[in-house]
Amino acid sequence: MRDLKGKTAFITGGASGIGLAMAHAFGAAGMNVMLADIEAEALAAAVKGLEERQIRADSVLCDVSLRSAVEAAAARTIEAFGKVHVVCNNAGVGGGGAIGEVKASDWDWVIEVNLMGVIYGTEAFLPLIRSHGEGGYFINTASMAGMVSPPGMEPYNATKFAVVALSEGWNAQLAPENIGVGVLCPGFVRTQIDKSARNRPDRFGGAGEVELGVASALVQGGIPPENVGQRVLEAIQNDELYIFTHPNMRVAVEARFARIMEGFDKAEASPALAGIESPFPEIVDAGVN
Numbered sequence: 001m002r003d004l005k006g007k008t009a010f011i012t013g014g015a016s017g018i019g020l021a022m023a024h025a026f027g028a029a030g031m032n033v034m035l036a037d038i039e040a041e042a043l044a045a046a047v048k049g050l051e052e053r054q055i056r057a058d059s060v061l062c063d064v065s066l067r068s069a070v071e072a073a074a075a076r077t078i079e080a081f082g083k084v085h086v087v088c089n090n091a092g093v094g095g096g097g098a099i100g101e102v103k104a105s106d107w108d109w110v111i112e113v114n115l116m117g118v119i120y121g122t123e124a125f126l127p128l129i130r131s132h133g134e135g136g137y138f139i140n141t142a143s144m145a146g147m148v149s150p151p152g153m154e155p156y157n158a159t160k161f162a163v164v165a166l167s168e169g170w171n172a173q174l175a176p177e178n179i180g181v182g183v184l185c186p187g188f189v190r191t192q193i194d195k196s197a198r199n200r201p202d203r204f205g206g207a208g209e210v211e212l213g214v215a216s217a218l219v220q221g222g223i224p225p226e227n228v229g230q231r232v233l234e235a236i237q238n239d240e241l242y243i244f245t246h247p248n249m250r251v252a253v254e255a256r257f258a259r260i261m262e263g264f265d266k267a268e269a270s271p272a273l274a275g276i277e278s279p280f281p282e283i284v285d286a287g288v289n
């Protein structure tokens, strides 16, 4: 999607970190931005910061773990800007812990925000993008934790793998309609993700602490979010599916794939499967994407 000037972006988790950096990058490229977030004060400050740079911005308070709230935010976006073209399903929270020790309410919280939030955002906004026929783009924020699974971060990793899967399938489904789907997979970025529980809704246990499964120092030693915002802008303009920000992490993905291929080698050599023809070769040959 090349022509972004005058178009509108909706960004969840827009009051901080990567979401706010995307808003600035998009705004500098001439887009209007609608920020959605669960944190009211940060949201107001974020809009002020954008307006100070002459970016047309508005905001809506929204908990992405509630389908009705995301639908209301979509309606507010149309009220404010008439149309919407780019939707960033970006709000996310960290959560992890030793196996068997993750609280049930933390599992629910991480899954509802990181996974269901992306689903609600896509389902609420797709009809709105389809209706104007000018094309559009969904950016779903996953993580490098959607490509490899560091131990101790399983709730987070599971949601991010799921966001990669959704994005791959939706990318193929929507390509004929001139609607792109990209999945953002950053490594460490210097944001407030290590303080995720500041915004945990009461029904998931309320604000407080959460076991992240990763040291805060790694997050705070990450790259600046501004570079990530710029990278996403490039990716929208170049119609990219996989959006990486840490090219040196390629080795981690290669190592995972090598282990997966070893599994196929074992299956090929397996006496248990000897003489078995795999069914539906034409489907397998066509691949899934």
Ligand SMILES: NC(=O)c1ccc[n+]([C@@H]2O[C@H](COP(=O)([O-])OP(=O)(O)OC[C@H]3O[C@@H](n4cnc5c(N)ncnc54)[C@H](O)[C@@H]3O)[C@@H](O)[C@H]2O)c1
Binding pocket: 012, 013, 014, 015, 016, 017, 018, 019, 036, 037, 038, 039, 042, 062, 063, 064, 065, 090, 091, 092, 093, 094, 113, 141, 142, 143, 144, 185, 186, 187, 188, 189, 190, 191, 192, 193, 194, 195, 196, 199, 219, 222
């Ligand atoms: N920072 C990193 O190292 C890193 C790496 C990979 C992926 N990510 C992903 O990037 C995305 C953005 O996180 P960030 O790093 O900018 O963190 P951040 O904490 O700075 O920003 C996240 C924003 O999401 C908002 N939010 C939290 N729960 C919400 C809810 N229920 N509804 C609406 N908004 C909610 C927060 O208020 C905050 O403004 C997340 O999906 C995260 O998983 C971050």
